[in-house]
Amino acid sequence: MFTNFPFFPQQASAQAGQVDAIYFFMVAVTAFFSILIAGLVVYFAFKYRRRHRDEIGHAIHGSLALELLWTVIPFFITMVMFVWGAKVFFDMYRPPAGAMEIHVVGKQWMWKVQHMDGRREINELHVPVGRPVKLIMGSEDVLHSYYIPDFRVKADVIPGRYNVLWFTATRPGNYHLFCAEYCGTKHSGMIGTVTAMEPADFQAWLSGGRADESPVAAGEKLFADLTCNTCHLTDTQGRGPMLTNLFGKQVELQGGGTVTVDEAYIRESIVLPQAKVVAGFQPLMPTFQGLVTEEQLLQLIAYVRSLSQQGEAPGAAPQSPTMPQSSSRPVVEKK
Amino acid sequence: MDTLNYINNGHGLASWLLTKDHKRIALLYLVSITFFFFLGGLFAFMIRLELLTPAGDVLTAENYNKMFTMHGVVMVFFFLIPSIPAVLGNFLIPIMIGAKDLAFPRLNLISWYIYVLGGIFTLVAALSGGVDTGWTFYTPYSTAAANSHVITAALGVFITGFSSILTGLNFIVTIHRMRAPGLTWFRLPLFVWAHYATSLVMILGTPVIAITVLLVAAERVLHMGIFDPALGGDPVLFQHLFWFYSHPAVYIMILPAMGVISEIVQAFARKNVFGYSFIAFSSLAIAIIGFLVWGHHIFVAGQSVYAGMLFSIISYIVAVPSAIKVFNWTATIYRGSISLDSPMLYAFGFLGLFTIGGLTGLFLAAMGLDIHMHDTYFVVAHFHYIMVGGAIMGYLGGLHYWWPKITGKLYSEPAAKLAAGLVFIGFNLTFFPQFLVGYLGMPRRYHMYPPEFQVFNVMSTLGATILSVGYLLPMFYFVHSIFRGKPSPADPWGAKGLEWEVPSPPPTENFAVTPIVTHGTHQYAPSKEVGVV
Ligand SMILES: [Cu+2]
Numbered sequence: 055m056f057t058n059f060p061f062f063p064q065q066a067s068a069q070a071g072q073v074d075a076i077y078f079f080m081v082a083v084t085a086f087f088s089i090l091i092a093g094l095v096v097y098f099a100f101k102y103r104r105r106h107r108d109e110i111g112h113a114i115h116g117s118l119a120l121e122l123l124w125t126v127i128p129f130f131i132t133m134v135m136f137v138w139g140a141k142v143f144f145d146m147y148r149p150p151a152g153a154m155e156i157h158v159v160g161k162q163w164m165w166k167v168q169h170m171d172g173r174r175e176i177n178e179l180h181v182p183v184g185r186p187v188k189l190i191m192g193s194e195d196v197l198h199s200y201y202i203p204d205f206r207v208k209a210d211v212i213p214g215r216y217n218v219l220w221f222t223a224t225r226p227g228n229y230h231l232f233c234a235e236y237c238g239t240k241h242s243g244m245i246g247t248v249t250a251m252e253p254a255d256f257q258a259w260l261s262g263g264r265a266d267e268s269p270v271a272a273g274e275k276l277f278a279d280l281t282c283n284t285c286h287l288t289d290t291q292g293r294g295p296m297l298t299n300l301f302g303k304q305v306e307l308q309g310g311g312t313v314t315v316d317e318a319y320i321r322e323s324i325v326l327p328q329a330k331v332v333a334g335f336q337p338l339m340p341t342f343q344g345l346v347t348e349e350q351l352l353q354l355i356a357y358v359r360s361l362s363q364q365g366e367a368p369g370a371a372p373q374s375p376t377m378p379q380s381s382s383r384p385v386v387e388k389k
Numbered sequence: 390m391d392t393l394n395y396i397n398n399g400h401g402l403a404s405w406l407l408t409k410d411h412k413r414i415a416l417l418y419l420v421s422i423t424f425f426f427f428l429g430g431l432f433a434f435m436i437r438l439e440l441l442t443p444a445g446d447v448l449t450a451e452n453y454n455k456m457f458t459m460h461g462v463v464m465v466f467f468f469l470i471p472s473i474p475a476v477l478g479n480f481l482i483p484i485m486i487g488a489k490d491l492a493f494p495r496l497n498l499i500s501w502y503i504y505v506l507g508g509i510f511t512l513v514a515a516l517s518g519g520v521d522t523g524w525t526f527y528t529p530y531s532t533a534a535a536n537s538h539v540i541t542a543a544l545g546v547f548i549t550g551f552s553s554i555l556t557g558l559n560f561i562v563t564i565h566r567m568r569a570p571g572l573t574w575f576r577l578p579l580f581v582w583a584h585y586a587t588s589l590v591m592i593l594g595t596p597v598i599a600i601t602v603l604l605v606a607a608e609r610v611l612h613m614g615i616f617d618p619a620l621g622g623d624p625v626l627f628q629h630l631f632w633f634y635s636h637p638a639v640y641i642m643i644l645p646a647m648g649v650i651s652e653i654v655q656a657f658a659r660k661n662v663f664g665y666s667f668i669a670f671s672s673l674a675i676a677i678i679g680f681l682v683w684g685h686h687i688f689v690a691g692q693s694v695y696a697g698m699l700f701s702i703i704s705y706i707v708a709v710p711s712a713i714k715v716f717n718w719t720a721t722i723y724r725g726s727i728s729l730d731s732p733m734l735y736a737f738g739f740l741g742l743f744t745i746g747g748l749t750g751l752f753l754a755a756m757g758l759d760i761h762m763h764d765t766y767f768v769v770a771h772f773h774y775i776m777v778g779g780a781i782m783g784y785l786g787g788l789h790y791w792w793p794k795i796t797g798k799l800y801s802e803p804a805a806k807l808a809a810g811l812v813f814i815g816f817n818l819t820f821f822p823q824f825l826v827g828y829l830g831m832p833r834r835y836h837m838y839p840p841e842f843q844v845f846n847v848m849s850t851l852g853a854t855i856l857s858v859g860y861l862l863p864m865f866y867f868v869h870s871i872f873r874g875k876p877s878p879a880d881p882w883g884a885k886g887l888e889w890e891v892p893s894p895p896p897t898e899n900f901a902v903t904p905i906v907t908h909g910t911h912q913y914a915p916s917k918e919v920g921v922v
């Protein structure tokens with residue numbers, strides 16, 4: 055199934071080439087300096103080998119010019135590495151607008167995936183080639199890390215916050231999926247397969263199997279089941295703020311400061327409502343921690359988001375400009 | 390013919406267990422550290438045995454996880470960190486600076502007892518069922534999920550930390566206050582400089598790990614929400630605290646080895662070091678800058694990009710002083726009088742392996758590349774090149790170099806050369822394939838793995854077998870030398886330095902009269918004292 059060239063991973067994503075380019079540069083630098091040092095040591099050891107018992111070496115104390123030379127040269131080489139590495143990281147960090155979103159939840163020891171049209175999978179991930187895919191990832195228990203070596207992408211999956219991983223697959227095929235962060239007994243069993251397909255095949259696959267409700271629809275149902283809708287009405291008469299057109303906006307908080315509404319903030323509003331109280335409201339929203347699973351949280355978030363983007367196809371949601379990819383703590387700007 | 394020395398000055402167990410002689414305490418450490426080294430090695434061998442085949446067939450997943458955890462905990466906290474400072478540093482620093490003992494001999498003995506107490510906790514944790522969190526104790530797994538003996542092991546780490554702190558304190562005070570007349574800072578052996586820098590890291594860093602493991606215990610037992618998000622904590626906070634100590638801890642392991650290499654290279658090239666002050670100050674630079682790079686362990690844990698960039702650039706900067714050292718050592722053997730005795734073989738091994746280890750660290754500091762390499766076998770290979778290829782090579786080199794001084798006996802040189810060769814070959818065969826399989830994507834801490842990674846793992850296991858023979862051999866010829874070895878003269882290598890001016894083994898008080906120092910350590914050529922460069 056996996057036809058890897060045994061000494062080098064496949065390049066199956068748009069990012070892979072960039073990462074490999076730094077790698078080759080590093081290998082060249084390493085080879086050069088290792089051979090230089092080893093060569094000199096062996097050469098000197100032979101050339102200046104001790105010829106009689108009482109021989110001593112020459113007194114040479116140093117050379118400022120040489121010291122400067124081998125301080126400055128390594129410094130510049132490493133700065134090239136730094137800039138190059140940071141640039142590639144930057145490129146790989148920002149998901150492009152219009153990326154196809156997929157929800158991923160890690161738990162001991164499986165990967166649960168839900169596509170925006172509702173289709174679910176476990177320990178597998180089907181994606182189309184040629185289209186940026188953005189995984190919004192959370193964990194139900196401990197740390198995990200979503201790693202696709204042939205795509206050269208990896209991101210830790212952290213309980214209590216969302217991390218994002220994105221890539222554009224370029225070559226149809228099956229690729230390894232590994233959990234890279236140690237997570238307990240069956241860590242090495244928390245693996246799976248990523249299948250990249252031609253767009254047409256992907257559509258066929260998507261419409262194939264039994265699709266569950268879409269996360270938005272499931273979230274809408276949860277919103278009613280969990281009685282969120284008793285406080286959050288579609289007008290401003292409720293005990294809680296109106297959630298329509300909220301996503302991506304700035305909200306004023308009690309005690310000053312504002313916060314941009316993103317996934318992490320909505321999550322926090324549901325599990326730790328007292329952490330940031332909206333100005334003009336009483337802190338009477340109960341916590342839903344323990345009552346909703348990580349997946350349900352993602353569905354609720356998808357629903358709240360959908361209230362702000364009426365008419366757009368789910369899954370093609372525009373990227374909110376301020377979504378921090380990693381922090382559970384929304385950015386709070388003090389006024 | 391039996392002259393009085395520190396070994397025969399007092400007999401019976403009590404004379405050893407209650408000694409305040411830094412040399413005897415060094416031997417107490419030597420014995421206990423050797424025990425933990427082979428224990429950690431046994432765990433490593435179990436790991437390699439399991440990984441011989443892709444399926445998980447030798448150990449259960451649970452036991453495998455315990456093996457790599459115990460391997461890491463034992464090797465890092467009970468072998469690598471104390472090894473060179475507590476054994477060689479303890480034995481040599483007072484002699485190298487012309488003192489009769491460390492500044493606080495009683496504290497020195499207490500440090501050893503603390504170390505042993507910490508070790509007992511760890512052994513109890515191992516024997517009563519083991520720990521399975523990884524030596525990194527990452528939360529919330531360690532505080533909320535793991536149901537192994539986390540607290541006992543964490544306490545072991547906590548306790549032994551105090552031994553490091555006290556040893557560091559003892560060294561710093563000793564080096565400041567007890568140098569012989571004429572022994573200025575820039576005449577100090579580089580071994581002493583390296584230990585000075587190491588002691589700084591021990592004193593400043595170790596309290597942080599102590600507090601961190603205590604917080605883990607508090608969360609686990611009292612359910613205080615510190616790291617577990619379910620209790621309102623932040624798991625990544627743990628990683629910051631942990632690596633704030635554990636990155637500098639790498640320098641606790643490698644700086645003393647660098648000190649050893651500086652001594653050996655000078656002694657076996659019969660030549661003073663090239664660029665003395667650059668080597669001395671690069672130790673300090675590493676110790677200080679090393680505190681500012683911990684974030685390179687969490688590039689993919691969702692740290693802000695800008696924080697990541699800072700950590701990345703500082704990680705590159707800290708590489709420069711290490712490069713300076715390597716170039717200076719290489720320049721030192723230029724026009725020396727080089728003899729390839731076993732300590733020098735270890736030093737050459739160190740140079741090669743540490744260079745590769747350091748350079749592969751540059752891969753991991755490149756943020757874009759680290760995304761792919763983080764938590765793979767590439768990382769495992771990299772840090773073993775530093776810790777085993779660097780620190781253990783340095784330790785073994787030092788042990789061979791000073792063994793005649795410590796015991797007063799000569800060991801079998803051909804056997805020692807053979808061991809050095811086996812260690813070098815075995816080491817490379819074990820860890821080089823791991824760079825390749827790491828780039829292929831094999832994650833670390835995997836009990837089972839896909840079959841296409843097997844070739845590399847078979848090579849690693851084969852290498853580990855050779856390596857263990859290389860490590861066991863010295864046990865035999867060292868022990869043999871104690872009983873059957875030829876007595877060693879005061880200076881068997883024709884090396885320079887105060888430690889070679891006292892008899893082998895040295896008398897209890899080291900020096901009958903305090904020496905007066907008039908020049909730097911390794912002055913072989915009858916040169917005028919040239920200004921240090
Ligand atoms: Cu895992």
Ligand SMILES: [Cu+2]
Binds near residue numbers: 635636682683686
């Ligand atoms: Cu580090």
